[in-house]
Amino acid sequence: MARAFPGAYGLLDDAAVIGPVPGNELVVKTDTIVASVDFPPETAPDLVARKALRVNLSDLAAKGALPRAYLLDLVLPASVDERWIAEFASGLRHDQAEYGIHLIGGDLSSTPGPVTIAVCALGEAPIGSIVRRGGARPDDIIFVTGSIGDAALGLDALRGALTGLDDDSRRFLLDRYRLPQPRVALGPGLIGVATAAIDVSDGLIADLRHLCEVSRVDAIVEARSVPLSPAARQVIAANPERLATALTGGDDYEVLLTAPPDAAERLGALARSAATPITPIGRITRSLQQDASRVLVLDPGGRAIPLSAEGWTHFGQRNRQAGPPG
Amino acid sequence: MARAFPGAYGLLDDAAVIGPVPGNELVVKTDTIVASVDFPPETAPDLVARKALRVNLSDLAAKGALPRAYLLDLVLPASVDERWIAEFASGLRHDQAEYGIHLIGGDLSSTPGPVTIAVCALGEAPIGSIVRRGGARPDDIIFVTGSIGDAALGLDALRGALTGLDDDSRRFLLDRYRLPQPRVALGPGLIGVATAAIDVSDGLIADLRHLCEVSRVDAIVEARSVPLSPAARQVIAANPERLATALTGGDDYEVLLTAPPDAAERLGALARSAATPITPIGRITRSLQQDASRVLVLDPGGRAIPLSAEGWTHFGQRNRQAGPPG
Numbered sequence: 001m002a003r004a005f006p007g008a009y010g011l012l013d014d015a016a017v018i019g020p021v022p023g024n025e026l027v028v029k030t031d032t033i034v035a036s037v038d039f040p041p042e043t044a045p046d047l048v049a050r051k052a053l054r055v056n057l058s059d060l061a062a063k064g065a066l067p068r069a070y071l072l073d074l075v076l077p078a079s080v081d082e083r084w085i086a087e088f089a090s091g092l093r094h095d096q097a098e099y100g101i102h103l104i105g106g107d108l109s110s111t112p113g114p115v116t117i118a119v120c121a122l123g124e125a126p127i128g129s130i131v132r133r134g135g136a137r138p139d140d141i142i143f144v145t146g147s148i149g150d151a152a153l154g155l156d157a158l159r160g161a162l163t164g165l166d167d168d169s170r171r172f173l174l175d176r177y178r179l180p181q182p183r184v185a186l187g188p189g190l191i192g193v194a195t196a197a198i199d200v201s202d203g204l205i206a207d208l209r210h211l212c213e214v215s216r217v218d219a220i221v222e223a224r225s226v227p228l229s230p231a232a233r234q235v236i237a238a239n240p241e242r243l244a245t246a247l248t249g250g251d252d253y254e255v256l257l258t259a260p261p262d263a264a265e266r267l268g269a270l271a272r273s274a275a276t277p278i279t280p281i282g283r284i285t286r287s288l289q290q291d292a293s294r295v296l297v298l299d300p301g302g303r304a305i306p307l308s309a310e311g312w313t314h315f316g317q318r319n320r321q322a323g324p325p326g
Numbered sequence: 327m328a329r330a331f332p333g334a335y336g337l338l339d340d341a342a343v344i345g346p347v348p349g350n351e352l353v354v355k356t357d358t359i360v361a362s363v364d365f366p367p368e369t370a371p372d373l374v375a376r377k378a379l380r381v382n383l384s385d386l387a388a389k390g391a392l393p394r395a396y397l398l399d400l401v402l403p404a405s406v407d408e409r410w411i412a413e414f415a416s417g418l419r420h421d422q423a424e425y426g427i428h429l430i431g432g433d434l435s436s437t438p439g440p441v442t443i444a445v446c447a448l449g450e451a452p453i454g455s456i457v458r459r460g461g462a463r464p465d466d467i468i469f470v471t472g473s474i475g476d477a478a479l480g481l482d483a484l485r486g487a488l489t490g491l492d493d494d495s496r497r498f499l500l501d502r503y504r505l506p507q508p509r510v511a512l513g514p515g516l517i518g519v520a521t522a523a524i525d526v527s528d529g530l531i532a533d534l535r536h537l538c539e540v541s542r543v544d545a546i547v548e549a550r551s552v553p554l555s556p557a558a559r560q561v562i563a564a565n566p567e568r569l570a571t572a573l574t575g576g577d578d579y580e581v582l583l584t585a586p587p588d589a590a591e592r593l594g595a596l597a598r599s600a601a602t603p604i605t606p607i608g609r610i611t612r613s614l615q616q617d618a619s620r621v622l623v624l625d626p627g628g629r630a631i632p633l634s635a636e637g638w639t640h641f642g643q644r645n646r647q648a649g650p651p652g
Contacts, residue, residue: 065341
């Protein structure tokens with residue numbers, strides 16, 4: 001799998017070498033997924049492999065980096081058989097081809113515990129240029145790619161918690177949960193346009209708060225502007241309280257970004273070239289408190305939506321509170 | 327912990343950036359350790375942290391790379407408390423200072439399984455210069471750093487399988503098992519001198535065979551030349567069959583290297599400057615078979631030592647056979 005990357009030495013050595021092209025630097029990110037915590041144990045192995053890779057590619061994309069290579073630590077219980085490993089490898093190969101990335105190193109370990117997969121992804125970007133969390137400024141517009149909430153609603157559907165959903169919509173939401181679509185094609189286009197960015201993995205509002213905390217600003221989001229898929233709209237029409245799930249659920253793997261108002265045209269061009277919607281959902285405001293960032297979500301009448309603690313529950317994570325409901 | 331490394335952004339962002347100095351490239355290596363597989367679950371947390379780091383630094387050293395930074399994926403069961411984490415962090419800080427390396431990213435996950443720690447270490451070396459596994463040539467001398475077998479005998483001592491050992495020797499062997507001493511100071515000096523190198527983690531003979539396989543050569547090792555610590559000598563004097571444990575046991579984290587006969591003087595200077603013994607233990611020979619490498623271990627009478635299958639058993643690994651016993 002590593003033949004095309006000279007510095008991987010065909011995975012026959014103890015380490016790999018990688019250097020950025022002149023003027024670039026490497027951008028590195030690691031993330032681990034654990035069976036029964038981050039994915040259901042019965043998930044098809046090729047989807048597990050692709051999710052393990054893609055959650056990392058999503059972070060690189062949000063920083064504006066072009067992915068190049070990855071290392072893989074695969075920790076497997078004795079119950080995993082050769083067929084599982086073959087299907088897992090097939091998933092890796094698929095995504096390596098899809099994203100033009102190369103496996104350059106790794107480790108295989110045994111465990112008495114669950115399947116555990118650590119990926120370290122390496123991308124590159126011009127020196128000093130990556131899009132940070134901390135660059136959002138008052139009056140910047142908040143944008144998000146794609147659609148929000150599908151994965152969280154897909155998880156609910158998987159758990160049998162959603163009824164009255166047509167088959168196509170159900171399948172769409174499940175797919176969005178099972179296989180993230182990291183915005184790799186769009187990422188490098190954020191450099192020089194976005195003032196700050198983060199990938200949406202903990203949930204739209206939680207990740208917006210993370211961005212605001214590092215940027216030391218507040219934010220206002222208009223709930224009706226948050227882009228929803230037709231399937232998510234169908235769910236929310238039947239169960240209005242599911243809007244909170246969409247706004248606060250995790251695993252979207254979209255890019256949340258901020259940019260000054262005059263960047264709208266350039267973002268429109270980027271959205272077209274990457275064939276990915278980029279939707280304005282709110283604006284950055286001056287921080288009202290010294291040591292905390294406040295994210296307000298407004299309903300169409302301009303009232304703050306009180307998002308309950310349950311709204312912040314994320315599969316495998318502690319609850320988070322995104323600020324007082326106003 | 328990451329303040330001194332600008333590209334880590336204080337661990338407040340989603341990715342870190344790192345670039346080699348001009349003329350260098352990055353050398354990357356990842357390795358995972360799992361409680362009850364790679365270390366006893368009751369091991370002190372600071373030692374667990376240091377072992378997780380050091381097994382990776384050992385690989386970088388064997389390739390001639392200078393370590394610079396690492397990423398850490400920490401996967402913890404609910405039973406791990408804050409004190410454990412504080413001691414673990416203390417171990418990381420200790421080794422960061424000792425080796426001049428920086429934590430630049432990571433991930434914290436929960437698991438229903440055992441403590442699992444994946445480290446991705448990044449070092450650097452001049453472009454195209456790292457010491458590979460595949461460069462050993464017939465007539466090269468085989469060298470090894472430090473002493474061999476201590477860790478495997480230390481594991482035996484920990485398991486209560488060694489008797490008649492004085493307290494100091496027992497403590498020495500246990501320490502050698504518990505805390506690898508990667509040859510970081512020596513590593514960069516191997517470039518331009520060693521034709522091939524590998525770190526000894528699976529066991530001296532198994533790793534020599536790995537090196538020979540990629541180099542497509544055979545090897546002859548003189549057992550009496552293999553450097554043993556006084557403690558290991560004491561064990562083997564009382565139990566001669568423990569010589570096989572020393573030669574084939576794992577976790578030495580010494581560097582096994584090959585170099586032409588005329589490099590002996592430069593290696594002597596390197597040994598002095600790094601304050602690390604480098605001992606010749608055998609020689610590389612032409613491969614006798616097309617598709618297999620043969621490692622012979624000779625006793626003082628020139629007879630091949632028949633190393634039994636048990637000799638190849640490694641904690642958490644399958645047995646390996648290093649070739650027919652002659």
